[in-house]
Amino acid sequence: MKKVNLGATTLQIPAMALGIMRMEAKSPKDAATAIETAYDAGINFIDSADIYGQGKSEEVFGEALKLGNVKRENLFIQSKAGIIIDPARSHGSFVFGGRYEFTKEHLLEAVDGILQRMHIDYLDSLLLHRPDALMDLDGIKRAFDILQASGKVRFFGVSNFHPQQVAMLQAELSQRLMFNQLQFGLMHTGMVDFGLNTNISNSEGTDHDGGLLEYCRRQHITIQTWSPFQYGNFEGTFIDNPDYPELNAALQKVADKYGVGKNAIAAAWILKHPADMQMIIGTMNPAHILDSAKGGEIEITNQEWYDLYLAAGHKLP
Ligand SMILES: NC(=O)c1ccc[n+]([C@@H]2O[C@H](COP(=O)([O-])OP(=O)(O)OC[C@H]3O[C@@H](n4cnc5c(N)ncnc54)[C@H](OP(=O)(O)O)[C@@H]3O)[C@@H](O)[C@H]2O)c1
Numbered sequence: 001m002k003k004v005n006l007g008a009t010t011l012q013i014p015a016m017a018l019g020i021m022r023m024e025a026k027s028p029k030d031a032a033t034a035i036e037t038a039y040d041a042g043i044n045f046i047d048s049a050d051i052y053g054q055g056k057s058e059e060v061f062g063e064a065l066k067l068g069n070v071k072r073e074n075l076f077i078q079s080k081a082g083i084i085i086d087p088a089r090s091h092g093s094f095v096f097g098g099r100y101e102f103t104k105e106h107l108l109e110a111v112d113g114i115l116q117r118m119h120i121d122y123l124d125s126l127l128l129h130r131p132d133a134l135m136d137l138d139g140i141k142r143a144f145d146i147l148q149a150s151g152k153v154r155f156f157g158v159s160n161f162h163p164q165q166v167a168m169l170q171a172e173l174s175q176r177l178m179f180n181q182l183q184f185g186l187m188h189t190g191m192v193d194f195g196l197n198t199n200i201s202n203s204e205g206t207d208h209d210g211g212l213l214e215y216c217r218r219q220h221i222t223i224q225t226w227s228p229f230q231y232g233n234f235e236g237t238f239i240d241n242p243d244y245p246e247l248n249a250a251l252q253k254v255a256d257k258y259g260v261g262k263n264a265i266a267a268a269w270i271l272k273h274p275a276d277m278q279m280i281i282g283t284m285n286p287a288h289i290l291d292s293a294k295g296g297e298i299e300i301t302n303q304e305w306y307d308l309y310l311a312a313g314h315k316l317p
Contacts, residue, residue: 001014001015001016001041001042001043001293001296001297002014002015002016002271002296002297003015004222004276004277004278005220005222005276006155006178006222007155007157007176007177007178007179007220007221007222008176008178008219008220008221009178013045013076013222013278014042014043014044014045014278014296015271015276015277015278015279015296016042016043016045016267016271016278016279016280016281016292016293016295016296017043017045017046017047017078017224017278017279017280017281018034018035018038018043018045018046018047018280018281018289019046019047019048019226019280019281019282020046020047020048020052020057020058020060020061021048021049021052021053021057021282022052022057022282022283022284023052023053023057023060023061023064023284024052024053024056024057024060025053025284026060026284027060028060028063028064028066028067029064029067030284031060031061031063031064031284032064032065032067032068032070033068033286034064034284034285034286034289035061035064035065035068035070036068036069036070037286037289037290038289038293039070039074039075041289041290041293042293042296043281043289043293044070044074044075044076045075045076045078045278046061046075046076046077046078047078047079047080047181047224047280048061048077048078048079048080048114048118049079049080049081049083049127049129050079050080050081050083050085050110050113050114051080051083051085051129054085054087054095055085055113055117058079058114058117058118059117061117061118062117062118062119062120063119065118065119065120066119072120075124076124076125077118077120077123077124077125078123078124078125078126078127078179079111079114079118079123079125079126079127080126080127080128080129080159080181081106081107081110081111081114081126081127081128081129082100082101082102082106082107082110082128082129082130082132083096083097083100083129083130084096084097084098084099084100084101084106085097086098086099100129100130100131100132100133100134101132101134102128102132102135102136102139102140102143103136103139103143104136104139104140104142104143104146107126107139107140107143107144107147108143108146108147111123111126111147111152111153112152115152121151121152122151122152122153122154123152123153123154124153124154124155125153125154125155125156125157125178125179126147126153126155126156126157127156127157127158127159127179127181128140128157128158128159128161128169129159129160130159130160131158131160131161131162131165135169137168137169137172138172140169140172140173141172141173141174144156144173144174144175145174148174148175155175155178155179156173156175156177156178157177157178157179157180157181157221157222157224158177158179158180158181159179159180159181159182159224159226160180160181160182161180162209162210162212163209163210163211163212163215163216164210166180166215166216166219166221177221178221178222179221179222179223179224179278180212180216180221180222180223180224181223181224181225181226181280182212182223182224182225182226183225183226183227183230184223184225184226184228184270184277185225185227185228185229185230185266185269185270185279186238186247186266186269186308186309186312187230187231187232187238187244187247187312188227188230188231189309189312189314190208190209191209191212191213192213192273192309193205193314194206194207194208194209194211195213195214196316196317197317200317204314204315213275216275217274217275222276222277222278223275223277223278224277224278224279224280225270225277225278225279225280226280226282227280227282228266228267228270228279228280228281229263229266229281229282229283231244238266238312239251239262239263239266240262244312246311246313247308247311247312247313248262249311250307250308250311250312251265251266251308251311254300254304254307254308258298258300260291260294260295260298261291261294262291263281263283263288263291263292263294263295264291264292264293264294264295264298265295265300265308266295267279267281267292267293267294267295267296268295268296268298268299268300269295269300269305269308269309270295271295271296271299272299272300272305
């Protein structure tokens with residue numbers, strides 16, 4: 001498995017992590033199989049969030065950890081906090097409370113809940129899940145200092161933050177922000193579209209996020225890519241999806257050349273990028289985990305990278 005640096009440090013982490021957003025639907029036994037399969041393929045990095053399955057994903061993970069052969073100390077475990085869940089304000093199955101919150105009290109309480117559900121003593125990393133318009137920078141600083149001093153959290157980062165938000169927060173903190181977790185994949189390419197279409201009057205040339213990709217590279221913040229095999233906002237995977245015939249034909253062609261499956265090529269496309277991103281896969285299916293992991297073993301050519309970008313429906317000027 002390819003490795004990338006953890007933020008601006010020289011510590012090495014795998015270029016692929018296993019996200020457990022969908023673990024809530026699995027039995028602890030199946031979850032343990034998913035964790036072991038990933039671990040054996042070099043993926044010893046776990047990504048969670050307190051809201052996944054309203055906490056159920058972390059409970060299943062905790063049970064799976066007790067059942068399986070993978071030891072906690074051999075894993076890098078990350079979770080996220082700051083999105084409020086509130087069953088009383090339910091909007092369908094996702095029980096969003098209609099509020100983000102980064103107060104010191106909420107962050108401390110959230111981490112205690114995560115540790116309890118996962119049956120662990122510390123988190124390797126904690127991310128602020130999604131920007132809170134009312135974020136109190138001093139409250140975040142105090143929470144991070146307490147969490148670090150108590151040994152409950154080793155490293156910190158953010159998710160879905162634009163560069164000015166990262167810079168603003170970083171200026172207040174004692175700790176260096178290591179990660180920014182953002183959606184990126186063949187069907188979600190805004191971060192590279194902008195760079196390819198600068199100064200052109202098309203929608204791709206519109207900078208939605210303030211040069212996020214370039215900013216993170218310059219600051220040595222590791223970009224973690226969420227939902228790498230999805231199109232839209234959790235609408236489904238594009239892999240083997242008949243609505244994406246051209247992309248699937250292109251993935252198959254490159255997959256045949258390297259003797260792997262399509263997940264591996266969709267993964268290799270992300271990992272080819274010189275920003276040294278860490279991708280977060282969300283499959284719980286051992287066969288899909290294994291094929292995805294192969295994407296961390298191969299390197300596609302520059303032409304193949306562009307051919308896949310075009311086959312996904314993106315245009316070059
Ligand atoms: N920071 C954020 O705001 C944020 C938001 C969303 C997610 N995340 C993180 O990102 C992680 C990954 O998200 P995700 O689960 O949406 O990512 P994903 O890996 O793009 O999608 C996983 C889904 O695609 C399916 N899939 C994958 N390969 C397939 C194939 N070859 N054929 C058919 N189905 C296939 C999986 O089903 P099978 O299980 O059947 O393979 C699963 O339902 C999450 O677990 C979470 O940790 C973060």
